[in-house]
Each structure stands twice: as structure tokens, then as C-alpha cells.
Amino acid sequence: MSAVLELERLNVRFPLTSGVLHAVRDVSFRVEPREILAIVGESGCGKSMTALAIMNLLHRRAERRVEALRFRGEDIARLPQRKFNRLRGDRMAMIFQEPMTSLNPVYTIGDQLEEVFLRHRAATREDARRRARSLLEKVGIPAPDQRMRQYPHQLSGGLRQRVMIAMALMCEPDLIIADEPTTALDVTIQAQVLALLKRLQAEFEMAMILITHDLGVVARMADRVLVMYAGEIVESGPTRRIFDSPSHPYTQGLLRCLPQLSAADDADARLGTIAGVVPSLVGEVRGCAFANRCPHVVDACRADRVAVAAAAAEHSYRCLIPPERTLANFRETAR
Amino acid sequence: MLTFTIKRLFSALLTLLLISIFTFSLAHLAGDPAIAIAGREASAEDIARIRAHYGFDRPLVQQYLAWCGQALVGDFGRSYHYQQAVSEMLATRLPITLILGISALGFALAISLPLGIVAAIRPNSLIDRISLGLAVVGQAMPTFWFALVMIVVFGLTLRWLPISGNASWQNFVMPTIALGYFATPALMRLTRAGMIDALESDFVRTARAKGLSQTSILFKHALRNVMIPVVSVSAVQCGAMLSGSIVVEQIFALQGIGWLGYDATVRSDLPVVQAITLVIAAFYVLLTLLADLLNAVLDPRIRIG
Ligand SMILES: Nc1ncnc2c1ncn2[C@@H]1O[C@H](COP(=O)(O)OP(=O)(O)OP(=O)(O)O)[C@@H](O)[C@H]1O
Ligand SMILES: [Mg+2]
Numbered sequence: 001m002s003a004v005l006e007l008e009r010l011n012v013r014f015p016l017t018s019g020v021l022h023a024v025r026d027v028s029f030r031v032e033p034r035e036i037l038a039i040v041g042e043s044g045c046g047k048s049m050t051a052l053a054i055m056n057l058l059h060r061r062a063e064r065r066v067e068a069l070r071f072r073g074e075d076i077a078r079l080p081q082r083k084f085n086r087l088r089g090d091r092m093a094m095i096f097q098e099p100m101t102s103l104n105p106v107y108t109i110g111d112q113l114e115e116v117f118l119r120h121r122a123a124t125r126e127d128a129r130r131r132a133r134s135l136l137e138k139v140g141i142p143a144p145d146q147r148m149r150q151y152p153h154q155l156s157g158g159l160r161q162r163v164m165i166a167m168a169l170m171c172e173p174d175l176i177i178a179d180e181p182t183t184a185l186d187v188t189i190q191a192q193v194l195a196l197l198k199r200l201q202a203e204f205e206m207a208m209i210l211i212t213h214d215l216g217v218v219a220r221m222a223d224r225v226l227v228m229y230a231g232e233i234v235e236s237g238p239t240r241r242i243f244d245s246p247s248h249p250y251t252q253g254l255l256r257c258l259p260q261l262s263a264a265d266d267a268d269a270r271l272g273t274i275a276g277v278v279p280s281l282v283g284e285v286r287g288c289a290f291a292n293r294c295p296h297v298v299d300a301c302r303a304d305r306v307a308v309a310a311a312a313a314e315h316s317y318r319c320l321i322p323p324e325r326t327l328a329n330f331r332e333t334a335r
Numbered sequence: 336m337l338t339f340t341i342k343r344l345f346s347a348l349l350t351l352l353l354i355s356i357f358t359f360s361l362a363h364l365a366g367d368p369a370i371a372i373a374g375r376e377a378s379a380e381d382i383a384r385i386r387a388h389y390g391f392d393r394p395l396v397q398q399y400l401a402w403c404g405q406a407l408v409g410d411f412g413r414s415y416h417y418q419q420a421v422s423e424m425l426a427t428r429l430p431i432t433l434i435l436g437i438s439a440l441g442f443a444l445a446i447s448l449p450l451g452i453v454a455a456i457r458p459n460s461l462i463d464r465i466s467l468g469l470a471v472v473g474q475a476m477p478t479f480w481f482a483l484v485m486i487v488v489f490g491l492t493l494r495w496l497p498i499s500g501n502a503s504w505q506n507f508v509m510p511t512i513a514l515g516y517f518a519t520p521a522l523m524r525l526t527r528a529g530m531i532d533a534l535e536s537d538f539v540r541t542a543r544a545k546g547l548s549q550t551s552i553l554f555k556h557a558l559r560n561v562m563i564p565v566v567s568v569s570a571v572q573c574g575a576m577l578s579g580s581i582v583v584e585q586i587f588a589l590q591g592i593g594w595l596g597y598d599a600t601v602r603s604d605l606p607v608v609q610a611i612t613l614v615i616a617a618f619y620v621l622l623t624l625l626a627d628l629l630n631a632v633l634d635p636r637i638r639i640g
Pocket of ligand 2: 047049180
């Protein structure tokens, strides 16, 4: 079966007064039907910009360049706005990082849910209302009829994110992009919302791009992972493989931060931060962006852009050092 | 919504009460009204007689209560100068000012809303720059000067419009523009800024992610949020127009409340001045009340606490 989404060489730039900020650099990937693809990386590495670029929702100052963007085989990169709007909200939907502000404060929950269904389907208000009601039930909101008549400010953050999920599912999309859907929520509610997403993804047979900075979430949810650093993909592969044999020193560093992997008596390992700071994204990045934080760095790392290497089928990484060497060190320190 | 309305109504009435006390004391502290009526050359007996006749010799509180009680039933006394019931004078003058005020606000909104919206959709475009220019000029130009320029151009040179009186609707065209233009810059910049914010907001991003049409995004999702501050500022601007109408009515000899107020002040016609001050204040309170209620309709966060 063909991919739901294929992205080739996506670049997102912001022209600033101090220079050009390269938020996303040459990002390519595909999403297969019914899979959950996770994108992980630290804050500011370009996860949201990648998602927004796919949905054509970037800020108007942002410049998007993409070689190809195919949705179910159809090139949608240069689709006119009007035609793109037929897909958006219908075949592909998005859940945002900010549940508190993503709903319009002056319209009822019901209105905002029904609206997307009415837009894409030849449906009556009554149909839309029934559909909204059943989805609110599906996302676990008690007393849906009453909630539909309420306004966003009358709902908690967790409920609002559930409403956003219901809204994304109104037209049963083929692809759903969830951008850190639980970051803004209470810890107790985070697990519930993630479990809900996973259940609905299976039930609706959707493909999902799940953006997160939490590898624990990745382990529980994702079939495949993309690891992003400073605007580019540094490693990608099936979740099991990435956890078993991470081949990029940055991925190894992230995994070392996971509590269950670090030794309980080793304070440094438990704190598990990666020393150093992310390089500035303004101007061209020379060589490997991770070089200044990498424990394995060699001179060659700083010379040219590092090419992608294959570690196994479906598993690739962007590093000059052979994984055998870095992995041995990783397994030792992570014990 | 009902409790909200009652609360607002109550505070409006309270404000009005305070204003009436203030108006009353101001008039009586400004000088002895009996001397003002009798004139400078009057004898002490004459002044005493006048004082007794108008009841100025009673305690102030008693005078205030009497004035208030009569004002409540629409009796503002008689004009010292015209010897006519103040309420009758108000009845003929008030409609003129109301028409002027409403059409000036309508004019201001009809200019500032579309320009503000277009400027926000295309910031730094030609339209944005032109409207910014208009705003700067509008803010810098005194109303009276603008009115005089219009009179010279459209009234005297081109002879398109009458320059004084209130005989037909044409008499209202230039005063409306003069008065309305004054409120346009603030409303336009507010609409533009609000629209830019709204278009960059998360909820508009959600609306776009839903594949909604541009019309729906602009007019359903963004505009309603933009209108909330615009309504509040419109009320304030409308209040400012009431005082602006004193100048404008004077220039165009449009004999409304503003014109009458000026006339009465010059003649120290106390009952008229008091009544007009109270009426204008009442309008101000009413406008604020209307704006609050309209905003409560627009914004559920106000309506449902
Ligand atoms: N409007 C903007 N103007 C300039 N730079 C921007 C703008 N929006 C984002 N960026 C930059 O783009 C880069 C990528 O941002 P992005 O929001 O994709 O990060 P992220 O990976 O989603 O992080 P987080 O985990 O914090 O959500 C950041 O370095 C950010 O500074
Ligand atoms: Mg983000």
C-alpha cells in the first residue's frame, strides 16, 4: 500500500534582520497508513515548524521550500489554497500544542465542532450535531449535550484538548498530526489523553504524526521515530531499533536521559542532561550541528554537512562515526 | 445575562446620581445665580427678591432634591433668558444632535472598519500606508479647521452643500464628516491592530486547519473578537463627539444641543446649562451601558463569568 504522506526536502526559513533563520533543513520522511510516526527532539529543533509546513499553516513571514509533498500519491505542495482547503480538516487534521488558546472564545464548543463537518460534508445542522455529540462521547467527555452549549472558557485544559481531538476526528481523516498534545496538561491527564489518542488512532485506522520531546511517550505510542536536532533529522527508524541500538550520539544522549535506563546510584546519569547548547540556527550551519556537544567529535565533523548513512533497513542516521564505536560507549554509560 | 444587565443598570443609575449632584453643585459654587440673573447694576433688594423668587435662599440640599424631583418628571424649569420651558427647548434641539451623533459614528465606522481590516490583511501594502496617512492627518488636524476647509471648498467654491442651518439632510453632510472624521483614526488603528492579532491567534490557526473559507475565517472567527474592543472605544469616541458637537454645531449653525449649550453658557442661563450637562452625562452613561451590553452579547466570557 502506498504512503499516506511523503515529504521530500522540506526547508523552512525565517528572514530576520540578523540573517536567515533555518528552522527546518532538508527534512524528508514518509508516513505509512495506520502507523504512528513520532518526531522527537528538544525545544526549538523545528518539530512544530515541520508540522505546520505540512498543513500549510506557517506564519506569513516564514518561507517554505519543499521538493515534493504528496498526500495519498497526489502532489499537494503547489495546490491552490481553495483545493488545499478541501483536504485540510477533512483528510488531514491537526491537534495543537496549546489547548487553552486554540478554540475560539466567542463560539460554543458545539458550533466549532459542527462547523468543520458542515464545511466538508453535504450535511444538515442536525447531522453535524449528532456527529459532534457522538465524538464528544468517544473522547470521553461526560454530558456532551451540555458541553456543546458551553464556551471554551468553561472547560478545563484537559477537556479542551479532548474537544480539539474530537474536532480533528469529525471528518475521519486519513492523517492526524498531534503536536505535543499533552505538554500543556497536568501530568495525571497526560497519560489519559495519550491513551485516548492511541485508541482512536487504531479505531479510526488513521496514520498519525505524534510530536513530542518525551522518549517515554515514543516508547509507548510510536511504530517509527524521527529524531530531530537543530532543524534536521539526525536519526530515523523503527521504535524498537532506535531504543536498542541508537546510532547517533544525540539519540544516545536523549536515551541516557530516560530515567529507567540510567543507573539509580549514578547521580550524573540520572540527571542525564546533554552538556552544551544548541547552535544558533541563524546563518548556515557548518558541518554537524551536534559537533560542539558530541563526546565523539572528530575534526572531520566540523568540515562538511554529514550525509545520511544506513544502519539497517529502515534505520538511518546522520553521523560520521560508525555506530559500533559510539554504541559500545552508550551501552556502558547507560547501564 | 439578566443578572449582568441588572448589575450594569444599577451602576449606571448610581453614576447618573453622582453626576447630577456634581452638576448641581458646580452650578451653585460657580457664583451666586441671583446676581447673574439680576445683572451687575441691580440693587441689593432686587437680588434678594430674585433669590426668594427662585428659591436660592433655601438650603442647598433642599434645592437639589427639588431640582432632582422635577428633573425626574422631565421638568427642568424655565430658561432665564428665553422664558421658555427647558424641556421644550431640549425636545426641539436634542433630535438634531442625535442625528448628527449617530450619523457621525456611522460615518466613522463605515470608514475605519473596512480600512482597518484591509490594512490588517495586507500590512505595509499601499492601502495600509494610505490609511495610516489618513489616521495621522486626522489626529493632527483640529476639527474646527477641517470644518472650515470643507466650508470653503464644498460650500463656497463648489457650492455643493449648504454651509449652515438644519433645513434638510444636506445640512448634515459636512457636520457629520467633520465630527466623524475625528473618531476615525483611533477606530481604524484599533481595528487594524486587533485584526492583525486575531489573524495570528491560535484560534484562527485552528480555523485554517479546519479548511474553512477565507470569508468564514475573517468575518466569523476573527472579526467578532476584534469588535469587542471596537465597541468599547466607539462608546468613548461617541462621548467625545458629544463635546465635539459643541464646536461643530457652532460652525455650521446647526442648532442642536451643542449649539444651545454654548448659547446658554454665554448667557449664564443656569437651568438650561444644568439640564444640558445632565442630558449629555446621561447619554454618556447610556452609551457605556449599551457598549457593555453589546459586548456581553458578543463575548460569552463577559456574559457567563
Ligand atoms: N515566527 C518566528 N520567527 C522567527 N523564528 C521562529 C518563529 N517561529 C519559530 N521560530 C524558530 O524556529 C525554530 C523551530 O521552532 P519550532 O516551534 O518548530 O520548535 P519545536 O521543536 O516545536 O519546539 P517546542 O518543543 O518548544 O515546541 C525555533 O528555533 C524558533 O526560534
Ligand atoms: Mg512545538
